[in-house]
Each structure stands twice: as C-alpha cells, then as structure tokens.
Amino acid sequence: MGDFQDIQQRETGLKQHLTSAQMVMIAIGGAVGTGLFMGSAFAIGFAGPAVLVSYTIGAFIALLLIGALGEMTVAHPTSGSFGAYAEYYLGPLAGFVVRYAYWAALVLAVGMEVTAVGIYMAYWFPAVPQWIWVAVFSAVLIGINLRSVKVYGVAEYAFSAIKVAAIVAFVLIGAYVVFGAHIPGIGLQNYAVGGGFWAKGISGMWLGVIVAMFSYLGVEAIAVAAGEAQHPQKAVQSAMKTTVLRLVLFYLLTLALMLAIVPWTEAATQTSPFVRVMEIINIPYAAGVLNFVVLVAALSAMNSQLYATSRMMFSLGRARQAPAVFGQANQRGVPVAAILISSLGAGVAMFINAFWPDQSFIWMMSIAMFGAMFAWFMVFVTHLAFRRRRDREGVVSAFRMWGFPWLTLLGAILMAAVLITTAFTPQFRLTLAFGLPWLVLLSAIYLLRRKK
DSSP states (O other), X not given: OOOHHHHHHHTOOSOOOBOHHHHHHHHHHHHXXXXXXXXXXXXXXXXXXXXXXXXXXXXXXXHHHHHHHHHHHHHSOOTTHHHHHHHHHTOHHHHHHHHHHHHHHHHHHHHHHHHHHHHHHTTTOTTSOHHHHHHHHHHXXXXXXXXXXXXXXXXXXXXXXXXXXXXXHHHHHHHHHHHTSOXXXXXXXXXXXXXXXXXXXXXXXXXXXXXXXXXXXXXXHHHHHGGGBSSHHHHHHHHHHHHHHHHHHHHHHHHHHHHHHSOHHHHSSSSOHHHHHHHHXXXXXXXXHHHHHHHHHHHHHHHHHHHHHHHHHHHHHHTTSSOGGGGOOOTTSOOHHHHHHTTHHHHHHHHHHHHOTTTHHHHHHHHHHHHHHHHHHHHHHHHHHHHHHHHHHTOOOSSOOTTTTHHHHHHHHHHHHHHHHHTTOGGGHHHHHHHHHHHHHHHHHHHHHHHO
C-alpha cells in the first residue's frame, strides 16, 4: 500500500483560506442548528426533563469522536477526511461506502435544514407555501458556496456569531427569569410536573439520545475543513479543543433553563420551544427576534452541511469513485460540480414540502441521520486500525486520543447501540429501513465497478 501522502496529493486543488476561528464557527454552524432549536422538541417529547441526560450522553460520544478524529486529522489533514482515512486504513471499499453514506446523509440534512427554514418563515407569512421559501433560501446559499471558500468562511462566521450571541443572550435572560424574577409558574419545580424528571423512564431518555446525536452531528466538519485551513495541524487542534466544550454549554444550559421556564409537556411541540419560551416570558417582539435567530441557525447549518458534503463528493471525484467532473475545481478553488450535485437535498425538500408539509421535517431527519451516524461509527473503527498501525511503526502523533483503545471501542459500541435503537422507534424506523439497503447497494456498486 502506498503512502497517505499519495491521497493528500490527489486531493489538492482547493484553496487554503480558512482560519482557526472560522473552523470553530463551521463546526458550531453544523452542530447548532435545527437539532437544537427544533429537534429538541422531539427529544423532550421522548425523554421529558431527562432529555438533559440524553444530551449529556450525546456530548460524551461527540467528545470521543473529536478525540479519535482529531488525532487522525492532525496526522493527515485532507478534505476527504474520515472517508480518506477509511480508504487507507480499512480498504478502498470502506472508503467508498463511508464517503457516499456521509455524502447522502448531508445532502438530505441540507434538505432538512431548509425544510425547517420553511417552517420558521411560516411564523411571519403563514399564507405563503413553505416550498417557496425552500427554493429562495436554497438559491442564496448555493450562490454563497459557489463564490469561494473565503466567502463561505466569512458568511458562516457571521451566521454562527449571530446564533452564538443569541444563545448567550437566551442563557442570561433565562437565568434571570428562573432565579431572579420570581415569576409564578416558572422555576425548577417545572422539572417535577407531568410525572417528574424521569417521566418517560430510562427507555425514553435513551430514545432522546437519538435526537441528541443528530443534534451534535456536524462537529466532524472541522476535519473536512482541514484541507482548506491556512495552518491545518494547528487550526484543527485549536478548533477541536474548544468546539465540544462550547457545544455542551450551549445545549445543556439552554435546555436546562428552557425546561424550568416551560413545562416539558408544553415544550414538546412542533413549534421551536425557544420561541415558545419567549412567548411565555412576554418580552416585546422577543419571539419574532428569536424566530429570526432560529432561521439564521438553520441557514448556518445548511451552509455548513452543503460545504462538507460537496468536499466529500470532491474527494470521491479525485479518487475516481465518482465522475471526474466532481473532482474538478475552478480557478478560485471552488468544486462547482460537486456543490451543484450536493444541492440535490434542497430539491428533495422542496418536493416533499409541496406535497407532505406536515411530515416533511421528521421524514428528512430520520432518513438523513443514518449516513452521518454510520460515518461516526466508522471513524471509531478506522481509529482502531490507525493507531494499531502507527504504534506498530513506532510513530507518535502530535495529538493523541486518550484512553485508547477502550474509549475508542466504547464510542463504537455506543454509536452502534444508537443506530440499532432507531429500528424500535416508530418515528425513526426509516433510518435503518433506508440505511441498510443503501449500504448494500453501495457495496454492490463498488464491487461491480471493481470487476469491470
């Protein structure tokens, strides 16, 4: 087997313009979006107040993933990321399947985020069909991605800065309302309503982990962005060390305060529970402002996911596992064809929104989550092979995953358990029903191509 530098050389052609700060915002952009602002409503419905435990477990898995993926990315920064690592350390079939599974997942996640955009715009314009908003905002974000990676990085930084500022403001206002305002019906006593903290039991809490995991999906975008970072090794280490901590604080603090303000039985609705909080607090225009924030959050996540999925398609094109046109970049270093083909999810979302607007969000979520969760599982499997070979060759990485191999194995087991659980959850039965045949089809396509 050749050296990994052959893969890195194969994937050159993109411009290295992203700063460490932009990479952090790209990761936050992918992970703090619809999963927090709207997906949390589904998680609360599954788990009740114990959703805090659900998101803590999800954060722990994300932390393990960042450790495993961070070590491999510092050693091999490239846009193909964990798809390229699977190809080199597990074999070409693994690289092919991981890349396409993840690509399809993010294509559909792009559609899910823009579906949420339609729901948020209906808050102000209920008479306008949601699919129109899907089309308009899709065109805008595709245009941003087609300009250059520098324009994308600036736009994503701005999007993420708005929602980070809004989350901080929400935490400060929420903390005052819960602990300082002494408003009747608001306080920690709301954790006890509707059956108490464990109202849905351990099983409900574990079902909440499914949505929590979907919420954290996106942090892996740091690794994908490494191929276009100005100083990849330094930028990756800096970004990964701060991202998970920020995500944990954002998710757990906001959810804890939200459940103290709104009883969980009221928060588990299709409307964003954050908007519901502002309506209850009755701050003038606050609900409209927060609806704007969750709109920006969905656009940010869509922007980040479109970026990551287009780079995975670019990697497939360079590996000759997709038509060569997808591996081409223009003079500005933009993989135009890869971006356009990766925008298919927006078209799927527009179609589903036009005919099944009420079911569109949960359908897109349940189908999209398989490929991303499978990619996370394969990161842990790849890391086991990566470390064993590096240890055998006597190579010591500048950034090392702690607790190897036990924490890597634990991450793989937890991801497998979450995936298996979707089969027993009516809302997410489509996850494996779509995902397993997709893996079989991808494997068959690879073997047929290899035979020819």
